[in-house]
Amino acid sequence: MPPLFFFLLLLFPTSPTYSSPTIPTPLSTSSRWVVDASGRRVKLACANWAAHLEPAAAEGLGKQPLDAISKRIVSMGFNCVRLTWPLYLLTNDSLGSLTVRASLSRLGLFESVAGVRVNNPELLDLTLVQAFQAVVSNLASNKIMVILDNQITRPGWCCSKLDENGFFGDKYFDPDEWLKGLTMMATMFNSSTSVVGMSLRNELRGPKQNISVWYRYMQKGAEAVHAANPNLLVILSGLDYDKDLGFLHNNKMNLSFTGKVVFELHWYGFSDGGDWKNGNLNDVCGMAVDNIMRKGGFLLEQGWPLFLSEFGIDQGGANIADNRFLSCFLSVAAELDLDWAVWALQGSYYIREGQLNYDETYGILSWDWCKARSPIFLQRVTALQSPLQGPGLSNISPYNLIFHPLTGLCVLMKSPSKPLELGMCAESNAWNYTSEHKVVLKGTDYCLETEDVGKPAKLGTSCEKSNSEWKLISDSRMHLSTKLPNNGSTLCLDVGLDGIIVTNLCKCLSLDETCTPESQWFKIIRSNIDIAGQGSNMELPFQEGWAKNSVLPEEKSLPKYKR
Numbered sequence: 001m002p003p004l005f006f007f008l009l010l011l012f013p014t015s016p017t018y019s020s021p022t023i024p025t026p027l028s029t030s031s032r033w034v035v036d037a038s039g040r041r042v043k044l045a046c047a048n049w050a051a052h053l054e055p056a057a058a059e060g061l062g063k064q065p066l067d068a069i070s071k072r073i074v075s076m077g078f079n080c081v082r083l084t085w086p087l088y089l090l091t092n093d094s095l096g097s098l099t100v101r102a103s104l105s106r107l108g109l110f111e112s113v114a115g116v117r118v119n120n121p122e123l124l125d126l127t128l129v130q131a132f133q134a135v136v137s138n139l140a141s142n143k144i145m146v147i148l149d150n151q152i153t154r155p156g157w158c159c160s161k162l163d164e165n166g167f168f169g170d171k172y173f174d175p176d177e178w179l180k181g182l183t184m185m186a187t188m189f190n191s192s193t194s195v196v197g198m199s200l201r202n203e204l205r206g207p208k209q210n211i212s213v214w215y216r217y218m219q220k221g222a223e224a225v226h227a228a229n230p231n232l233l234v235i236l237s238g239l240d241y242d243k244d245l246g247f248l249h250n251n252k253m254n255l256s257f258t259g260k261v262v263f264e265l266h267w268y269g270f271s272d273g274g275d276w277k278n279g280n281l282n283d284v285c286g287m288a289v290d291n292i293m294r295k296g297g298f299l300l301e302q303g304w305p306l307f308l309s310e311f312g313i314d315q316g317g318a319n320i321a322d323n324r325f326l327s328c329f330l331s332v333a334a335e336l337d338l339d340w341a342v343w344a345l346q347g348s349y350y351i352r353e354g355q356l357n358y359d360e361t362y363g364i365l366s367w368d369w370c371k372a373r374s375p376i377f378l379q380r381v382t383a384l385q386s387p388l389q390g391p392g393l394s395n396i397s398p399y400n401l402i403f404h405p406l407t408g409l410c411v412l413m414k415s416p417s418k419p420l421e422l423g424m425c426a427e428s429n430a431w432n433y434t435s436e437h438k439v440v441l442k443g444t445d446y447c448l449e450t451e452d453v454g455k456p457a458k459l460g461t462s463c464e465k466s467n468s469e470w471k472l473i474s475d476s477r478m479h480l481s482t483k484l485p486n487n488g489s490t491l492c493l494d495v496g497l498d499g500i501i502v503t504n505l506c507k508c509l510s511l512d513e514t515c516t517p518e519s520q521w522f523k524i525i526r527s528n529i530d531i532a533g534q535g536s537n538m539e540l541p542f543q544e545g546w547a548k549n550s551v552l553p554e555e556k557s558l559p560k561y562k563r
Contacts, residue, residue, distance in 0.1 A: 022143055023079075025193045026231035028259045031303040033390045034233065034339060041390025044145070044307060045381075046080040046341035047073060047364060050349070051135070052151035052158065055103050055112075056089050056096075056128045058135045059346040062104075062115025063369035066123065066135060070142040073345065076364065076378055077385040080145035082199065082309060082341040083135065087153040087181045089128060090188075095155070096129045103128055104350065111357075112350045133188070140194030147235065147341075148185055149199040149309070153178070157353050159203050159241065166206030168217050175217050179224050186228035197233030198225050199264060199309060203241045211247045214239065219253060226257050235262045235307060238296065242266040242310070245296040262339075264309040265296040269325030276321035280513050285328035286475030292332065300336060308333065312343035312362045315373040324518075330380060330405040331478060331523040337388040342381070347373060380408030383425035388527040396528040399430035399442050403525050404495065405478075406518040411501055416446055419456035420501040433524045437469045439480075450482050450491050450503040457493060457501045474509045478521035481506055492520045 024037040036042050051058040060069055073081065088095045098106070101124045104113045116124050123131050136146050152158045152165050153172040164171035168178075182200065189195040200221040204214070222234045236253075238245035245263055253261065269276045272291070275284045299306050311329055313322035333340055347365035352358035359367045366373045383403065402411035403425065410425035430442040439448035440463070447463040448470060460468065466485045470493075473479045480493040482503070492506035508515035 023145065025196060027196045027233055029233070029262065029305050030259075030391055032300045032305050034262065034305050035391060038392070040392030041387050043337070043385070043387040043390070044080050044147070044339035044341070045078055045385040046082050046145075046147065046309075046339075047076075047078045047345040048082045048084065048149075048310060048341050048343045049135075049345045050084050050151075051132060052084040052086045052155060053349060053352060054107055054155050055100075055109065055350045056086055056098075056155045057100050057103060057131055057350075058083070059349050060365075060369045061100070061120045061123060061131075062112040062350065063119065063348065065119045066138045067142070069345075069369065070138050070144060072365070072369075073139075073144060074142055076372060077382060078144070079385070080147060080196070080341075081139055081345070082147045082149050083132075083139075084149045084151035084202070085132065085185070086155040087150060087178060088155060089132065089181075090184045091177050091181045097127050099125050099127055100131050101125055107351060109350050109356065136189065136192065136195060140192065144194065146192075146195045147197040147199060147233075147309075148189070148195060149202055149235075150178075150182065150185070151202040159205060161206045163206075167204055167208040167210075168213055169208055170206060175220075178217075179220060182221055183224050183228045186225045186232060190229045190231075193231075195232065197235050197262065198229075199235040199237065200225065201237055203266065204237060204239050205241050209239050211239070211251075214247075215251070215253075219255060222253070222255055222261065223257075226255075226260060230257070230260075232260070233262050234260050235264050235309070237264050237309075241271075243271055243295060245299065246294060249298065262305040262307050263296065263299055264307040265292070266310040267292055267308060267329065268311060268343075269313065269319075269322045272325070274321070276324045278513060280508065280511055281324055281328075281515070281517055282474040282476040282479075282508060283510060284324070285331075286477065288325075288328060289332055297332075297336065306336075306338060308338050308340040310341060310343045313377070314361045315364060315377055316361055317374065317376075324516075326377075326380070327405040327518045327521060328476070330384065330408065331403070331476075331521065333384050334388070334403045334405070335523055335525045337390070337525075337527075338384075340384070380405075383408050383410065386426070386529075388525060388529060394528050394530050396530055398526055398528045400433045400524050401425055401428050401527055402431055402439070402480075403523045405521055405523060407495070409499075411522070413441060413446075413459060416459050419458065420448075422495060422499045422501070431524075433470075437471050438463055439468075439470050450484070452484065453489070453491060453504060454502060456496075457503050472524070473506070474517070476517070476521060478523055479506055479509065479517070480520075480522045480524075493522050494520045 034042050139146050168175045218236050225234050272288045313326050344363050346360050347363040347369050348367045349358040372378055409422040410428040411420055412423040413420055413429045432440045432442050445461050446459040447468045449458055449460040449468045466483050470480050470482050473481045481490050490506050491503040494502050494504040496502045508517035
């Protein structure tokens with residue numbers, strides 16, 4: 001384990017505990033933001049919970065009581081679940097009318113039957129549709145928002161280009177049946193305030209993909225859901241496994257309603273081929289970010305909400321490509337303050353691709369659903385579970401946070417006389433990154449300076465010196481660099497083993513494919529949340545309003561990724 005992560009475990013020996021606020025629904029959209037009934041930003045920080053595989057029941061009911069799973073979701077800081085479902089659950093009576101017991105038994109999953117009998121006996125003899133409703137109801141009782149995602153038609157693992165489930169007109173994707181199922185699902189939860197959105201179809205794909213057909217049926221699907229349940233956000237996925245919404249650059253949706261449309265995009269390390277394992281990390285991150293902005297990020301600048309409804313990594317920590325991808329992903333998610341859903345909640349499946357009790361290495365829960373598989377992963381996403389921007393509450397003028405993606409922490413100043421260090425972003429100071437490339441503690445005359453290689457970065461008042469000018473360099477746009485006045489050496493902000501902010505010679509700027517620059521990656525992000533250190537160099541207590549006090553940024557503040 002890298003030394004920085006030992007520091008992280010020392011800083012956070014246990015996972016934080018959160019309370020899930022009651023959000024006034026229904027949700028709607030205001031430009032690029034999702035907002036509640038009062039017009040305040042609501043950030044979707046979700047976990048995907050699969051219920052679309054062969055049993056057509058929510059995974060894990062044989063491992064833990066349903067209410068225990070819901071409470072663990074809350075304890076890990078998530079405020080919503082993207083709950084998947086197969087179309088046949090509603091359009092195939094012979095499937096939907098099966099009991100949970102019968103569905104598991106027909107697949108030979110007798111151990112799972114026994115597990116449900118122990119952990120959720122009240123669900124065992126409900127029909128699959130009733131059990132699905134019970135899961136939604138329990139999530140609601142724990143104040144967890146639900147987004148219903150039509151993952152696939154015929155229950156099973158998703159996805160393959162040739163599974164005949166991928167695009168309108170495929171063997172298992174009849175458009176009329178799909179519209180019927182969407183209408184039935186939206187109607188079923190018409191009176192639910194916890195079901196806040198419906199994702200129309202997951203990962204459109206396959207040889208029949210066609211943009212004009214996409215417009216025809218996705219518009220019909222959106223109209224069908226809105227007609228059946230106008231309270232829902234209508235979430236539309238793109239093409240090529242939901243990696244491409246680029247066709248929306250010039251051709252917009254033609255819908256009869258407004259204020260309810262959200263677009264969704266998926267981004268995994270493997271989406272970018274083998275680059276994360278084999279390329280220079282700065283170069284790869286720069287190219288990947290440019291690609292994601294071209295394929296979907298541009299929608300934010302056009303005033304549409306964008307939901308990263310699937311991202312994830314191998315939680316075991318040994319997948320080099322995934323580990324590298326995550327630092328880059330977190331920097332983008334923080335800078336754009338995206339709504340997101342991690343794949344996946346489930347630590348295991350009843351059965352997946354023929355294997356019983358399949359271990360989901362991307363699962364944030366362990367195989368037995370008893371604990372977090374990787375507490376460090378949860379700590380790294382903690383700062384992204386609360387809003388940084390958006391309409392509704394705060395009138396504080398915008399400022400900057402200095403975010404460190406490798407740890408998920410931010411740069412803190414506890415006293416001008418003490419070294420800067422990493423700490424929880426909710427307790428961060430407010431900084432200004434000026435047009436003169438100065439990093440200034442907001443409301444003071446203190447600016448960030450360097451002293452020498454390996455020395456702690458410090459605050460000083462001689463802001464005209466060259467060693468207080470900080471430029472973002474490298475294709476990752478995350479090396480915060482300055483020059484020593486005595487010899488002109490270029491130093492970059494870095495993190496020491498004890499979490500102290502230091503400056504070292506910049507590394508891995510290009511070419512080298514084995515170098516790891518992530519300790520030197522810092523992302524300057526925009527916010528005006530009312531945090532403890534905002535506009536002050538005083539030590540203040542943590543304010544509980546962090547997760548509630550949203551912001552009011554200008555549209556022009558969106559970062560530009562054009563090179």
